[in-house]
Structures are given as structure tokens and as C-alpha cells.
Amino acid sequence: MAYGDIDAWETTGRIETLVDGIFAIALTLLVLNLSIPQLTNSMSNIAVEDYLIGLIPDLFTYALSFVILAIFWRINHQQFYRIKRANNVLLWITVIWLLFVALVPFSTSLMGGYGETQAANIFFNINLLLIGIFSGLIWYYATKKDFIEELSREKIIELNKLNLMLPIAALIAIGASFIIPAFSTITYLAIPLIKRIIRA
Amino acid sequence: MAYGDIDAWETTGRIETLVDGIFAIALTLLVLNLSIPQLTNSMSNIAVEDYLIGLIPDLFTYALSFVILAIFWRINHQQFYRIKRANNVLLWITVIWLLFVALVPFSTSLMGGYGETQAANIFFNINLLLIGIFSGLIWYYATKKDFIEELSREKIIELNKLNLMLPIAALIAIGASFIIPAFSTITYLAIPLIKRIIRA
Amino acid sequence: MAYGDIDAWETTGRIETLVDGIFAIALTLLVLNLSIPQLTNSMSNIAVEDYLIGLIPDLFTYALSFVILAIFWRINHQQFYRIKRANNVLLWITVIWLLFVALVPFSTSLMGGYGETQAANIFFNINLLLIGIFSGLIWYYATKKDFIEELSREKIIELNKLNLMLPIAALIAIGASFIIPAFSTITYLAIPLIKRIIRA
Amino acid sequence: MAYGDIDAWETTGRIETLVDGIFAIALTLLVLNLSIPQLTNSMSNIAVEDYLIGLIPDLFTYALSFVILAIFWRINHQQFYRIKRANNVLLWITVIWLLFVALVPFSTSLMGGYGETQAANIFFNINLLLIGIFSGLIWYYATKKDFIEELSREKIIELNKLNLMLPIAALIAIGASFIIPAFSTITYLAIPLIKRIIRA
Numbered sequence: 001m002a003y004g005d006i007d008a009w010e011t012t013g014r015i016e017t018l019v020d021g022i023f024a025i026a027l028t029l030l031v032l033n034l035s036i037p038q039l040t041n042s043m044s045n046i047a048v049e050d051y052l053i054g055l056i057p058d059l060f061t062y063a064l065s066f067v068i069l070a071i072f073w074r075i076n077h078q079q080f081y082r083i084k085r086a087n088n089v090l091l092w093i094t095v096i097w098l099l100f101v102a103l104v105p106f107s108t109s110l111m112g113g114y115g116e117t118q119a120a121n122i123f124f125n126i127n128l129l130l131i132g133i134f135s136g137l138i139w140y141y142a143t144k145k146d147f148i149e150e151l152s153r154e155k156i157i158e159l160n161k162l163n164l165m166l167p168i169a170a171l172i173a174i175g176a177s178f179i180i181p182a183f184s185t186i187t188y189l190a191i192p193l194i195k196r197i198i199r200a
Numbered sequence: 201m202a203y204g205d206i207d208a209w210e211t212t213g214r215i216e217t218l219v220d221g222i223f224a225i226a227l228t229l230l231v232l233n234l235s236i237p238q239l240t241n242s243m244s245n246i247a248v249e250d251y252l253i254g255l256i257p258d259l260f261t262y263a264l265s266f267v268i269l270a271i272f273w274r275i276n277h278q279q280f281y282r283i284k285r286a287n288n289v290l291l292w293i294t295v296i297w298l299l300f301v302a303l304v305p306f307s308t309s310l311m312g313g314y315g316e317t318q319a320a321n322i323f324f325n326i327n328l329l330l331i332g333i334f335s336g337l338i339w340y341y342a343t344k345k346d347f348i349e350e351l352s353r354e355k356i357i358e359l360n361k362l363n364l365m366l367p368i369a370a371l372i373a374i375g376a377s378f379i380i381p382a383f384s385t386i387t388y389l390a391i392p393l394i395k396r397i398i399r400a
Numbered sequence: 401m402a403y404g405d406i407d408a409w410e411t412t413g414r415i416e417t418l419v420d421g422i423f424a425i426a427l428t429l430l431v432l433n434l435s436i437p438q439l440t441n442s443m444s445n446i447a448v449e450d451y452l453i454g455l456i457p458d459l460f461t462y463a464l465s466f467v468i469l470a471i472f473w474r475i476n477h478q479q480f481y482r483i484k485r486a487n488n489v490l491l492w493i494t495v496i497w498l499l500f501v502a503l504v505p506f507s508t509s510l511m512g513g514y515g516e517t518q519a520a521n522i523f524f525n526i527n528l529l530l531i532g533i534f535s536g537l538i539w540y541y542a543t544k545k546d547f548i549e550e551l552s553r554e555k556i557i558e559l560n561k562l563n564l565m566l567p568i569a570a571l572i573a574i575g576a577s578f579i580i581p582a583f584s585t586i587t588y589l590a591i592p593l594i595k596r597i598i599r600a
Numbered sequence: 601m602a603y604g605d606i607d608a609w610e611t612t613g614r615i616e617t618l619v620d621g622i623f624a625i626a627l628t629l630l631v632l633n634l635s636i637p638q639l640t641n642s643m644s645n646i647a648v649e650d651y652l653i654g655l656i657p658d659l660f661t662y663a664l665s666f667v668i669l670a671i672f673w674r675i676n677h678q679q680f681y682r683i684k685r686a687n688n689v690l691l692w693i694t695v696i697w698l699l700f701v702a703l704v705p706f707s708t709s710l711m712g713g714y715g716e717t718q719a720a721n722i723f724f725n726i727n728l729l730l731i732g733i734f735s736g737l738i739w740y741y742a743t744k745k746d747f748i749e750e751l752s753r754e755k756i757i758e759l760n761k762l763n764l765m766l767p768i769a770a771l772i773a774i775g776a777s778f779i780i781p782a783f784s785t786i787t788y789l790a791i792p793l794i795k796r797i798i799r800a
Contacts, residue, residue, distance in 0.1 A: 014220060025228040026228055029231075103234075103262075110248075117248045118245050119252055
């Protein structure tokens, strides 16, 4: 802010450090959604077994969110491999994107607790939709401002099209929330298909 | 401490790493203020909807604190782009600044729970005031000690003046806490105006 | 994902940053398993002493998990010292490995609470088994794809054999869980012996 | 472990990353000890004021632990500025040191809750004693193994003596815990005096 005029020089090193830090923490905080039962001294082996079996859906949600976050990190990783400069606008698009990324542990715990309700599914899918939109915006803005090096015009346009993939999947999942809430997240398994259609 | 005599050489690399780490964590911990309701097995869709609607003020506080912290990170980012050396004093100013930065998740949760009380607003605004003061001190001290490179005298003085912006906004917000507690944070939206006045 | 075609170039810098971040957080979250007792104002010195003495097994579990995680970090550290390139497959093997690494604070708290039950021991040991397997896979895949530099054929094969060490220890520990649950983790002290047998 | 034979080459980059990560998290977790009171809808301004006034000792403990951790980070920062190589032993001394560093948020919350008891004070001071000892060991071992560059023999010996400073302060604080538990931590303010005596 205060130094707004001297940032044409901006390099991307510290943005990447912040991104990596926030992802590392968001990924690790997902585990906090797995709470161990209250300490009752006389907990038998069978009780622990039952508890662990009941934990399977939560472990699935944990793994799903971990992989989804890793996909977004991966995409950013590849974007900033190509983006060589940044400015204030690009930084703030990235910050808003991170704001929704850091919300994922909360959305995940909401799904873990109330995954069968439509409201929780819509919230979770809107969260992913916004992450997808801002992730796409990072690339779109960076290419428009010529912050990219060594990439052909066709490649850049193709990648811009591929960036629609995750928002489209999220929109379908939001639609699915109105019909079969408990299974809306299955939509994301259709991503390879969406990818093929976009490319066609 | 023990190695106090050999730090004229000090480079700023690891200070920046610590700063980025603390910001990444503080930003991600903000989400812990969004607690999901107790697990009652028979939670209906409408109950989850009501809960999520009731969560809107907390989501707003989350976004506000996220953006404010990002602004401070951004300012530090630009300061250390220019600061080429450091010494013990600069390091400790930065540590005290981080001490108040790391307090923001707590201040935010206080605002989330009791944002309508004057006490919570004063606490939150004093926290931001102290962050603003120490952020300004980092730049003031670094310029005074000639740790800066490639920046004109006028530019440095102008930036020192701009660093008053956030403390002034925080002081106005503290004043506003005595009149309309619940809306004191709106003051920060006046920052662009304060910026123009300082520059005039 | 979206950028899948342009990743032959992949360097390993940001993977290492993510790995280091997740380990730093997982290591530090282990301490959250040490909960202080509820605040009862009249807590006497003797009550605090009793509480701290009762905490000894939890401190032992904390130290054990800290050291085990540090061993895995160490192994990764040395692997990526040698691995000079990466591709999508290697990245995703590493992500799945991290998924199980980030689960360790939970497994540890399960052991802290119910370490005498067979179920908790099996869960903990399976977690370590999976970490060991994916850690070995990272090296196996990287060597198969020739992502390694300056290491002799014999050395690579020897290291592949040594990577079986931790999975074998974990399998023995799983076996031991059926006989003497509370002491299954002692198995890991036999690792130097397993190492010698593999090398023979 | 598995790669034990190929680590003569070891550089210190990733050790420093892990150290910085753990400190950033431990510093930020300290704030979790400041818990906001239960949400009672009718919380008045005076109740929040009373709560915040009652929080002053906890804020003091927060600041004290923040500064103590920053001192240890600072010392490590300066040590590794000089240490140019590492081996397995140095790495594991650092890991054990980090194990006690990561324990500080817990010790601090113990002090926050039961700072007037002797048991809590002894636990807190022993924690600092162990951090001090392992911090000194890092330097002692690195100098003994000639991992240091560009530092005179006299300087190295002087620094080894100065590393006794924190353990001595911790030992005095442990002694003080038996006499005036609630004020044992004041001992650390005597560090500048101890420093002068050691140097004499």
C-alpha cells in the first residue's frame, strides 16, 4: 500500500513462499478435523475399533480435501514457474485466492460433520468454485500483462481454456447438491472428462 | 544475544523467512475462529442453513483480518525489497512487530464474539495501531541507518510520511470505538482518503 | 493438472519447500496433544505435580513421534539432495506420502489416549507402514526415471534395499500389536538390527 | 538413516528452513493460550472489560515466551550464519533442540494457568535449560568438527563460554522456583549481568 509506487520491480519469490506456507498449514490443519473421542479411562479395544470404523468417512473427506488442495497448489506451482514478474494487482488476486484456500479446512470440517445436507455441500462447492475462478484469474491477468516468458500464444490460450475446468466441475457439483447432496463431490471425478471436452 | 558482536554482517534472508512463516500461519489460523456447531446427529438441512447464515458476520471478520494482515505483509515485503542489511536493533523491532502480528487471530476472534462491545473494538484497534507503529519504525530505522539502497532522499521521506497512514486510521478507529463501537472498523475504509491528505 | 504438458522442466525447489513446511507444522502440532487440565482456580502445587507425573507417557509419545517424523524428514532431505528433476508422477507420490505424514499428529494422539489397545497400535503402525512405503517409492521411481545424478548403480540398489527397513519394522510392529499391544512401538528400536540383516 | 553413508556433503539450507518453520509455528501457536470466554449472548461491555483486564498476566506470559523463543531463534540464526557444513550428528542435536523448542507453547500455557505453583515453574525452567544446553551443543560440536569458517580461535572459545549464559540463568531460575515460585522467571532479566561476569 504505502509503497505502491515502487513495485514495478516486484519479483515473485516471496509470493511463492507465502503460498507454500499457507498450503502447508492448510493441508496439515485438515487433520484437526479428526478428533479423538473424550478420554474415558475404561475405553476398551472394541470401543476404539468401533470409533475407528466410524471414522472412515472422515478419513475419506480428509484425503479428498488433501488431494484437492494439492491440485490447486500444483497449478499455482506451474503458473509461477512461468510467471516472471508481478505487480500489485496480481498480488491481490493471489491474496484473495489464498483467502478461499485457507477456508478449505473449515469447509471440509463442515462436510465431515454435515456432508449429507444440501447447505454444507453448496458451501463446500462454492468455496472450490471461488478458488478455481481466482486461480484462473491469476493466469489470465499474468498473461494479459505479459508477465510470462517462453510460452507460445497458442499454449497460453489453451491453458486459459483449461482453467475453466475446475470452475465448471464446481458448478456441476453445486447443481448436483440440489438433487443428491451427499454425493455432489463425486462430480470432481469427472474432471478428466471435462478436460477432454474443453480440449476438443 | 551471545553472538552480538558478529552481526554487522547480517543479511535479511532469514528474517524474511520468519516473517513469511508467521504471516502464513497467522492468516491460516484465522479460520479456526469459524467453529462448526456441536455434532448433533439429527442436524437438519435447515439447521445447517441457519447456522451458515448466522456465520456471515464471522466470515466478514475473517475476510477483513485476512486482508489487513495481507496489507501488513505486503508493506513488509516492499520494505525488505529495499532493505539490504540488518542489525540487532532492526531485528528486534521486527520481532516486536511480529509479536503484535501473531496476536491478530486472537483480536479477531474477540471481535467475532463481542464486536458490538467497546472493549473488544478498542483492543482490536490498539493491536492494529501497534502493528502500524512498529511497521513504520522498521522503515524509519532502516533508512536512518542507511540500510537502504537505490532510493532517493525524497522518496524515503515520502514513505516515512505514508507510514503514518495506518496508525492515524487506527487512532481514528479507537476514537470511533467510544461513539459507535460496532462500526469502528469501518474507519479503515477511509485509508485512501488519509493517504491523499498525507501526500498533499 | 491443467498445465500437465509443460512439466518436463520441473525442478524440485518448491516440492522441498512444501515438504519442509508440512513437517515443521506436523512436528509442532504434536505438542497440542499435551493438554493442560481444566482451569480450577484452587489448583494446588501437589495437584500440578500429580498432573505432570501423569503426563510422562504422553511426553514419551510426543518425543517418539517427533523423532520418527524427523527420521522421515531426514530421509526425504537426503533423497532430494540427489534427485535433480521431478515430474507429475513423482510429485503425486510425494503428495500421498505427505498425506500420511500429516496424519501422524492424529495417530499420535490416538496412541497417547488409547496406547494400550490393539486397535490404536494397529492404526499407528499402519500409518508408519504407509509412510515407509511411499518414502521408498519416491526413491525407487526417481532412480528408475534417472532423475538422480552422480550416484553409482550399486549405491542406488543398496539404498532401494535399505528403504525396505522401515516398512519391515512397521510390519513386525503390526504383528506385535496382536500379541502385546502396549509395547508394539518398541519394535522400532530393532531398526539397526534390521538394517544389518538387509545389508548382509 | 537409510542414506547415512552419503551425507558428508550435507549443506545446511534445509535444516535452516525446518528451524525457521518450527519457530514461526511455535511463536504463532503461543496465541492459542489466550482463549476467549464462552459465547454468552448477553455479554456486556463491562464483562468484556473485566475479562480483558484478567487477561493481562496471560498477555505478559505470551510476550515473555515470544521474546525468549525469538532469542533462541536469533542465536541459531547467528550460529548457522557461520556453520557451513553439517553431518548426521549435528542434524540430530538440532532435532532434539527443536523437540524442546516445540514444547514451549505447552510450557507457556502451563505457566499461564498455574504460574504460581512450584511444579509449573520447575517444568518451564527445565524446558528452557534443555533448550539452552542443546543450543550450546550445536555450536560446540560444529566448532569441534571445524564446520565453521572465518572465525578466530579466541572468538570461538568466547562464544562457547557465552553459550553457558542461558543454561546458568535457567539453573538459577530452577533454584528460585523452590523459594519464590511465582517470580522465578524474573531471573532471566539478570542475563545481561551473567553475560558480563562470564566475559570477565
